Amino acid sequence: MHAVYPLLLGALLFAIGLYGVLARRNAITILMAIELLLNAVTVNLIAFGSLIRDQYNVGQVFTLFVITIAAAETGLGLAIVLMIYRQRGTASVDEQRALAEPLRGPADDAGGASAELAEAGSAANGAGAVR
């Protein structure tokens, strides 16, 4: 098999995952795009393992390691997303602005930051009231 086919597949998957991480807003869909990124890496690992075929079986063993780490990462990521959703009532990453830079520069720092904090506080209060 020509070595370019699996490598191209890995490159395409990586770019698609990159687009997903950058363009999606829901935190869980961002986790899905991260899974695509990790799978792009493992496709490359398997392809090079099949190309090199060394004594240590590096490609496939490392693919197993990456799959394990991806499972741990997904579990922890979902736990964090759940905690954020419980505290703030949303899982959308562009509404998590409590630690954000002020939108219109340092001159607007005081007003913008207090407005953001008040908004976050009201959102938290709303979630608490619902609970």
Place this chain on the structure above:
Amino acid sequence: MSHSYLSPTGVEIAFVLIGLVTVGSALLVVTIQNLVHAALWLVVSLGSIAGEYLLLGAELVAWVQILIYVGAVVVLILFGLVLTKAPIGPTTELDVKHKLPAAMVAAGAIGVLVTVLVDAYRNVWLDPHAAIAQGTAAANGAALFRYWVLPFETLSVLLLAALVGAIVISRRGRGPGASEWSTAVEPRTVPQPAQPGAALVASAASTSNAGADQGAEADD
């Protein structure tokens, strides 16, 4: 065996066809408006990647991919979508201002990677038939426990830490009247539903349990 661009082998044809399925479903994962459908297209994408592993001669990794990714990770993601009350039906998820810059970054990544890879591996052929012997469970197990024991054990510690961390993070906070250990040992604290009514039900259940315990003690 002579290699040629113009007479692809059967393995190459199958690889390209499954690769088209993979890339198409991955595109749907990142562009579809319905979040649950995105998770289901992720199943198709990861499953077809397992097919690509089989074609590359990595048998054990293909089954592990199906077991862990399709079996566990996607189910976790679906649980996450349900627990965060992701909207069912089309969303305005992708109506963002930074969609065009994201597409430009992805296109730049594709351009750079494809150029470099095609230029570097133009004359390289791999032999999946010779790799089959290394993809079996026996070969993988021998390599894993002969040369990679320390990373393997480290990973088991990492998995344990991630498990404990996920339980601690997603545990419900200490409410009034609920002690730390009574919330920690409840089996349903791990996939805790974030519904507003569930908290009331859970607290009512714990208080009723406490009341039953007190009643039992009073009987004694």
